[in-house]
Amino acid sequence: MKRIVVGTRKSPLALTQTEWVLNKLRTAYPELTIGMEQIVTKGDRILDVTLSKVGGKGLFTKELEQAMYDGTVDFAVHSLKDMPNEMPEGLMIVAITEREDPRDVLISRNGSKFEDLPIGARVGTSSLRRSAQLRAARPDLEIVSLRGNINTRLAKLEEQELDAIVLAAAGLLRMGWGDKITERLSPELCIPAVGQGALAIECRAADEEVRKLLSVLDNPATRKIVTAERTVLGKLNGGCQIPIGAYAESIGDDELRLTGIVGSADGSVLLRETATGRDPVELGTLVADRLIEKGAGAILAQVREELNA
Missing domain, CATH: 3.30.160.40 (Porphobilinogen deaminase, C-terminal domain)
Known part of the structure; x- marks a missing residue:
């Protein structure tokens, strides 16, 4: 196989993650040409409603999977935490990459750590998992719905005069923005999302040549943990x-x-x-x-x- 096409979301983080994967493939297969299709998913289009209200599985994956069914892409790169547990018929997760830091992080406007946030502090997150745990630890907090890509959420910290926002460490680190992190939240305080920090490589189950090619990306230790x-x-x-x-x-x-x-x-x-x-x-x-x-x-x-x- 001399050419292969990857499908990815258009967000800066998705493109950064996909490029990271492609660099690993180029190192393993110097002769391989890799094309890229940037695809907008339902989760990317609907930004004025919290994720929990949008509902349904595969908010960030369905359109990428359709492109695989259509044959316009050979494989897709996803954040594993966005992947529904049940795989669509004919598709499979062929590789799970080495995991980046799986923890959630706090970014506060004035450098305050979680326990030092003022009473009634306004904290932005789009995740029911995060808000449930943050409220359990600090019932006084006001949780503010926060959607959009990382750049958008960081901008809203200032624009909406929030005291802090909570994001995944992995995305910030992959973007090279680790210096923005105020505090990495321990799992004792905030258990991460399932699979957070790992990337999932998905392809057609029947496409043996592509499966063999992509298997070099699999990290068995991470696969065991996220399983x-x-x-x-x-x-x-x-x-x-x-x-x-x-x-x-x-x-x-x-x-x-x-x-x-x-x-x-x-x-x-x-x-x-x-x-x-x-x-x-x-x-x-x-x-x-x-x-x-x-x-x-x-x-x-x-x-x-x-x-x-």
């Missing part, structure tokens, strides 16, 4: 618009530690469960089952009802 996290999400039947988080890390001797959370939208209830194990699917299932035993199903049903109201 545990995605198992929690799948078992709870959650999407990226529901207040669910899961964070797994290697603790040596081939063992993982996995923490999962489920919260009410207002943060008044926050369920948390941690377990260790070697098999990522068994571990993810165990954590999800324990959360369900604690009442996660009822909380998620209530959240879905509120979103659909």
